[in-house]
Structures are given as C-alpha cells and as structure tokens.
Amino acid sequence: MADTTTAAGGATTGERVTRSLVRDVELPSGAGTLALITLDNGLDHTKPSTLGPAGLAGLQEAVSRVAERAAAGEIVAAAVTGKPYFFVAGADLTSVGAVADAEGARALAAAGHAAYRGLTEMSVPTFAFVNGLALGGGLELALSCTYRTIAADVPAVGLPETSLGLVPGWGGSTLLPRLVGIDRALEMIISRPAANKPYKAQEAVEIGVADAIFDAADFLEQSIAWAAAVVRGEIVVDRPGPASAEQWQASVDAARQRLDAVVHGARPAPYRALDLLEKARDRDPDEALAAEEDALTDLIMSDEMRASVYAFQTVNKGKRPTGAPDADLARPVTSVGVVGAGLMASQLALLLAQRLGVPVIMRDLDTERVEGGLSAVRSTVERLVRSGRMSEDAGAKVVGAVRGTTAIEDLASCDLVIEAVTEVMAVKKAVFAELEDIVSPETVLATNTSALSVSTMAADLRHPERVVGLHFFNPVAQMPLVEVVQADRTSPEALATAFAVAKRLRKTAVLVADRPGFVVNRLLVLLMGEIVGAVERGTPVEVADRALRPLGLPMGPFALFDLVGPAVGLHVLTSLREDLGERFPRSPGLEKIVADGTPVVLPAPAKGIPADVDPALQDVFDSVAGDRGAPLDEAGVLDQVLTSLTREVGLMLDEGVVAGPQQIDLCMILGAGWPFSSGGITPYLDRTGCSERVLGRRLNARGVADVGS
C-alpha cells in the first residue's frame, strides 16, 4: 500500500501519516513572527488528515521546537491550520482499533496529550485557524490553543467520540466545558454525537468554540490579521467564567438522568464522558489529563469501542456495495413511473424527482388518490422550501417534475417503474402484467415490497429478468438504506440499474436475496414476535419492554411497534409466518390491539427519549390469554430474543440472504438504527457468546469487531 509508512518504532502500520509543516509568517504592522504549523497528510481532498501515533509524534516534535523558539523570544505567536477543506478529521481510527493492550491504549492517549499540551502551555498565545472539518481529536487540537478562528464554510465541527465508544480524551473533556460551560459541553460531547449532528461554523462561534469567523475566500489572511490584533492587544476575547459548582452539578445530574432514560447503561462511553465532565470544573491539569487517559485506556480496550469502529468502517465501506454488478451495465433512467400514490409512493416520487432530476409520473386508480399523492409532494416541498432546506427554484423543479395520472398507459415511456401498491401478491402481479403490455422490453420494473417474494411477482411475465426489488424504508427521505433484491431471474442490467438509482438517491444499497422480509424486517419482526410471544406466555408487558435494554436499541420493542404501525407489523408478522414458519408467532393479543386500535405506548416523557409501553396493554393481552404457563423475567426475555436472533442470522447466512455478517450489520445500523456499540448485531452476538452457543461458531473472527484475544 502506497500510503503505508513506517512508524517511529519501526513497525509498519497502516497509518496515513499527517505531517506537521512549520513556516514563519510575518505579522502585519511589525507585530513580530508567527510560527504557522500546517497539518497535511499529503493526499488530496478525498483523504482527510487524521492523527495516529506517527502523526502525533511529528506534531509533538514540531510544537516543542516552536515552544523553544517562543521561550527564546523569536516568535510572538504560534498557530495551527490544515490542508484545504480539513483542519484535522480526528484520530486515526485504524490506529485506535489496532491497539493490542492497555499499555498501548494509554500510550496513544498520552501521545495526544503530549503533542497538544505544548500548545496550551506555550509562552506565547497559540491560535487554531480552523479552515475545514474539525472533528474529535481534530477539534481537541483546536481547543488546546488559546484562540480559535473558523472559516464560514466549515461543514462540521464536533466531538463525536462517544458515538464511537470513546471519550474526547486528548483534552476535549476537560478544555471544552471550561471554555463554553458545562451545558454546551454536555450537548457537544453527549447529545449531538447520539444524534449524529455536528456543528456548522456559525454555530461553533455562537457557542463559543470559535472566537472569530471569516469568509473562506481569504480566511487565512484574515485569521492572521486577527491573530496580530490579539498579539498587539487590540482585540481582547471575553470568556465567561465557569458556572457555580452547584449549577455545574445540577447540569451533570440532569444529563445523567437523560442518558439513563435513553441508553440504560447499554454502552459505557457516554457515562465515562459524563464522569469526566462532572469533574472538569475543578481538577488541576495533570489530574484532568490523567483521568482522560484512564477513561480512554479502558474504552479503547472495550469490545463496545471495537464494535463501534467496525460499525463505522462498515457504514463507510457500504458506500461501495458488495456484490453489485458492473455499474456500466445500468440502463439510463430518464423518466420514472411510480405505481400507487399513497404515502410511500409520494415520498418516492419526490425523492426520485429531486435526486434523479427526471420526470416522475405517479399513477393511481382514481383522481382523488392521485391528487392526494401530488398534494403530499407539494406540501412536503413547500415545507422544505419554507425551512430553507430547499431553494425555491429546486422546489419548483421537483413539483414540476412530478405528474399524476390514472391511466397506466401514461407510464409507457418510463425507463424504470417502481410499484408501491398494497402488499398483496395478486395486486402486484396484476400491476406488473398490465405494465408489461405497455412499456418497452428494456424497462426495469421494481417493487418496493417489504416481505413478498419478488420472484413470484415476476414469474408470469414475458420478461421476468427485468424485475428487481428496491425496498425503501419509511420515512424515505431520511432512512439511508435500500435493500436491493435480486430475484431468481433478475438480470445483471436490472440489478445494476437498481444500484445506480439507489446511489443517485444517495442511499446505501445492500444486495439481498429474495427471501421473506429480506434483512431488516425479518430480524425486526422476529424480535417483535418474540416479545409478544413472551407476553402471550405470561411475561408482563413492562418486563418485556425493558428486557432488550442491554442491546442498546434506539427504542423499546413496543415503541418500535408504534413507529412501524401495529397493523403493518402484524401484517408482516403474518406474512413471514406463512413463509418462514411458526417462529414468527401468532399473537391474539396483538391482533386485538390492531383490531381495537389500542395505543401501545405512553406519550414520550420528553423529546428524544423513547416511549415506554402503555401498561394498559397488559389488559388487552390478558383478555385474550391462552396458555400463560411460561412467564419470563427480563434476562429470560433477552436470552430468548438473542437466541432467536442468532438462529435467524445463522439461517439467513445459510440461505445466502446477504454475502456475510457485515451486510446484516450494515442493514440493521442503517435500516433500524441499531447501535454502533453492538456493531449492528453480529458483534454483539459474538461477544455475548450467543453465536457460539446457538450456532456452534462465531460470526466474526476475533479482533474484527472486538478486542480479540
């Protein structure tokens, strides 16, 4: 590998070393010399600069040389900036994930402190000129300087460590709360990472992470001029003092409550971060940095962190789909038909028009439904335009691109037709049969079915090879996953077209075989089936609802039911039972809930906190109770669900539903929001011993998504 370099120790690592280049800058008006450190990995803008052991060693050396010159009075200031578009994107995760033992983990933590601390403690003011993306260890580097400027076009600033099983341990957990206050630090270190929402440049200034913002056009020139003004004493940056110890503690306590309500202790990182933040107010620097190193050491050597790195890399790799045919086989798509004008169909039409930029025609049986679909498109576009997320011109283009019709003949010239009609095989077959009579033999027919057999749907067509599954998730605009279903006779051209369309829609596409429920619904519905099954057998609903908390899922099973819609869930459960058998159980309680329209969850206690099951649901289950002979406790339910999930994953791999466990994890992360700390699901099944117990084998080799032996 061309990027591979030999680290200082002589061992060959995969680190793409970011170099620290130092150049003197003459400050205006004779203010003196500023030593400017540029961090640059020597690669183009597609390869962000990151910091691993060799890069940190180089930075430490550069900073200490600059510090010596500062002490000698040769320079009046020092600054750090990055190559175009990147300040520093963070620690080199590959290096972090490759640490073999606690000693190595502590060394990596200490290396960051050693390099950064020289900037904090230099005898002259230090500046971070944040010219581009600054995440994690990158932002911590900036925080280690006395002052920060930021370019107005910087797309992302943040400390996402807790979402990767880490804490900001290169000074961030200590410096940030002291700089911006405990509440903003809690948001940046705990809440935003969970929501995967970094800060934009302007926000960074508003919360006090950056002291000044300048246009990108001459950002560095203006930053240097600003630094000179600071050096000359013409600009004085006011920083608020820390909150009182009581206020500080109150904020931490409230955050801890919120964390418990969402995470339920399922992963250690945010708790360790919270512990650091709690103490950051009064710790002396040595003590604070030692505490960061303790936390980092423990977390780097945790399976949750390794699973998170695996998950992060899985999602990144997912942008190049495994098993997709040659992209050149894809047919050009210059107009798209959507059959149906319901909720899913109108969302699809909007996204297709927006991202493909081609005419989209939506067809339904009567004018009223067609008009309903079109008006859904219009009102969504209006909302996007009003909130500034879409320009008026782009909105007008989308609205103009989506037409409606009741005549199926109007879809004759489409290159791609996606059906999103009701989930009944006979209806879908009829739609395809009707379409085949009017479209060209080349037209790709796609189905958005979530559980029906695509092969069966295509079986009676003259050209079954043109049929492919494109399973989107609701809400279509937000959910990043598309399962691309290869039916028995799907042609490489149709499959390639489906992948090409998914890519242009900016979705991650996963190739799945035509097996019931594909990946996401099969596992989610299995899980829900196990939960209602346990309740049917006498387990209290609240026990069942709490039982899965150690998995770290985004919400409890009943909240999931509520999100999916109990009727849809029941429909898929029934459909999967027909295809896959009784492990997708019948539930009289659930049938009654759907029939009566009983609410399944209580109102959410606060925004962002998942809802709990409505205890009243117990009565519904009790009212139709059958054999109640086997009530379980939480551990029993969890064990049963995990056993069942493990068996199903084993079956799915045997059936060849996907190429391997990583695709299952990719689907569960992007299609169901399953957590990085579990690596999706298969690393969790390995580390809890489920896979060896149930399948007699691990799903991933040791070290792939855990600490290893």
Added chain:
Amino acid sequence: MAISAHRPAVRDVVFVEGVRTPFGKARPDGLYADTRADDLAVKAVRELLRRRPELPVERVDEVALAATTQTGDQGLTLGRSVAVLAGLPRSVPGFAVDRMCAGAMTAVTTTASAIGVGQQDVALAGGVEHMGHHPMGFDSDPNPRFVSEKLVEPTALVMGSTAENLHDRFPHLTKERADAYAVASQQKYAAALAAGQITPDLAPVAVRSPELGWGLATRDELARPGTTVESIADLKTPFRPAGRITAGNASPLTDGAAVCLLVAGDVVADLGLPARMRMVSFSYMGVAPEVMGIGPIPSTERALANAGLTIDDIGLVEINEAFAVQVLSFLDHFGMADDDPRVNRYGGAIAVGHPLASSGVRLMTQLARQFAEHPDVRYGITTMCVGLGMGGTVVWENPHHADYSGHTTAPTEN
C-alpha cells in the same frame, strides 16, 4: 408629446484606491507556484473592498479584469468569475480584458469610459498574470501570414528581441546606460520599500506549498537590492549573441494581480470616498511590432494632445520598465535625463517584476501615492509599452494640488 430619453453629459472619473498582491517569481519555487491566478485576483479585490468599507458593494457596476492568457485559472471571464469568488453580490457584472501588458490599463480606461458617458458609477478594474502557470505566448498560434506577408519581422513576437532592436535603432542608448538605469531602479525600489511606500499597497496572500505548508506572502519576491553595475555587466544575453538585453536590465517573469476602484466624480463624495487622482485623458497608439518598446512615445503625445498639455506639464511619470532600453528611448525622446527624478520614484518593473496584464494598475496605485506626497505636482502620467507594437498612456490630475480643477463637473473649454 414626445418623450426625450435622458442624454447624460460627460463626467469626471476618479481613482479612489488601488491594491496589488506582492509580486512573486514565476518559477516552480516561486511564492505562487501552488496558488491559482484567479485567487490572486480575489485576494486583491477583497482587500480593496475591505479598505473602503464606505463603499456599499452593491454599488459596484462593473468588474473588469485583464489577463493576457485567458485560459485555465485565468479563463472563464475573469471579471465575472472573480466577482463571484470574491463574494460580491450576484447583481455585479464583470468581463475580461486583454491588451497584453496594458490589460489592466485598458480595464481602467474602458470602465472609466463607461463611467464618463454616464452609464456606470463605480467600477473595479485591474488584472492578473500568473506567468508561472501561463508562460508568455504559450499555446498561442500566430497566423502564418504574419511571416509570409512580412506583416511583422520574425523577431516581433519575442519581446527581448524587440528590445535588442531598440538598441540597434538607437545606438547611443548603450548597454551601459541600460544597466545603470536598471541598477537605479533596484536602488529606488529598495529605498521606497524602506520608506514604507510599497507595503501599504499590498494585499497579503496566503500561499500553500505541499512541502512547506501554509505561509503568507507579504512582500515582493523578485527585487535584488544589492545589484550593482558590475554585478550585472557580464550576465548572459539570451536573445542574441553579444546582445545587450540581460536578466539584469529587463523585468523578470512574474506572478501577481492588481486592482483599483474607479468612481464617477459626482458620486465619489456622496459615497464618502476620497478622490486620489482624476483621469484627464488617455491614449493607445500602435508602432512597428519589432520596436514595440517605443510605443509609449506616440501614446503619450496623443494623450497629452487630448489633454491640451505638454510634457513640461507632467511632474511625475510612472512608466513600466519592461526593458531599460525602452524606458531610455522614451526619456530620450522627451529630452529627459536617464535619472530624471520625476520618473519611477519607487523604482520599476525591473526591480519589482511585471506580471503582464496587471502592471498598469500598479503604476496608477504608485502614482496616486506620489500625488499625495507631492502636492506641488499637478499632472502625472502612467504609461507602458505593449506587445505587438503598442503603447498606452493615461494622464492624471492631482487633487492635492492647489490649482486642482475639481471633479464634480466637466469644465467647459475656455
């Protein structure tokens, strides 16, 4: 009743502000080797606007930018693309200009003309040349008729050869005089730099090299302050064996940008802007391409005639030093000494460099500063020779002079 359209009267144009980037060496190890030409222009424009915060940016009616080679990072209608890149409102238009070395001068006179006839009020004019990215004449495809029909001598397209031709035509303008002139240019530049007359007009430019990281260009790179007549006496004569033109008495290949702000005389006060020079007249004239260096002679005569002035009325001259001999031919023609103190008080292109299409505005920016320093001088000129046989001259009036004629109305002939 018939409605008559508005018929504007001719009005004055004033020079308000000029800035330039530090000039860099047009070589792979030069300041701007890894910096785009359009970015140089962007930095100059933004610095100019920053220096005149009184000017509402939406009042800019035109951005005219010159480049000799209008491709690559100097392509795409520079004036407009730089306006967009510099963050000017989308309503501000722009265009690109080319008259080789007189590009920026032409951008000034063209936009000034639009202001003068009352169609615009405020213009940015200037030029950029990254001779490192765009070597002179690179990729040009001269029409074979130039040679076959003897429209020009074969040497006419090689600027150094046209300068050798001047030495031939004017044998009394010896290499020794040229070298002495060049050394003086270096000395005058060094003195001006030390006196703080150069740096105030510079826009600092962040420069990045993959090997060195980011830095900041704050001073011109090419000047050689220690130059003596002896040190350049034996330099090679690349254009002719035993020739006279050397790297010592010619301007070096240069990267840089310069831009200025022109405003209608009757608008400048309303905007709270100072008038630092009033445009009096201008002229471009053609000469034989093989002696293009004499171009400033007829263009100056014509510009003076347009103004009703003579050379004796001119107290300050900023003449571009493409070659020492070409300046000497101008001085000789007008009976001025080689070391006439009115001429290039801050030194010239031989010292600072000559990024072709941007040099005209450097001359004006320096003349504006000299006007403030010399309120006793009423009129000055900026002038330069141009490839393919042309000269350009602009005559300016000093608002600091006691007899300044004003710029809010066009005085009628008396």
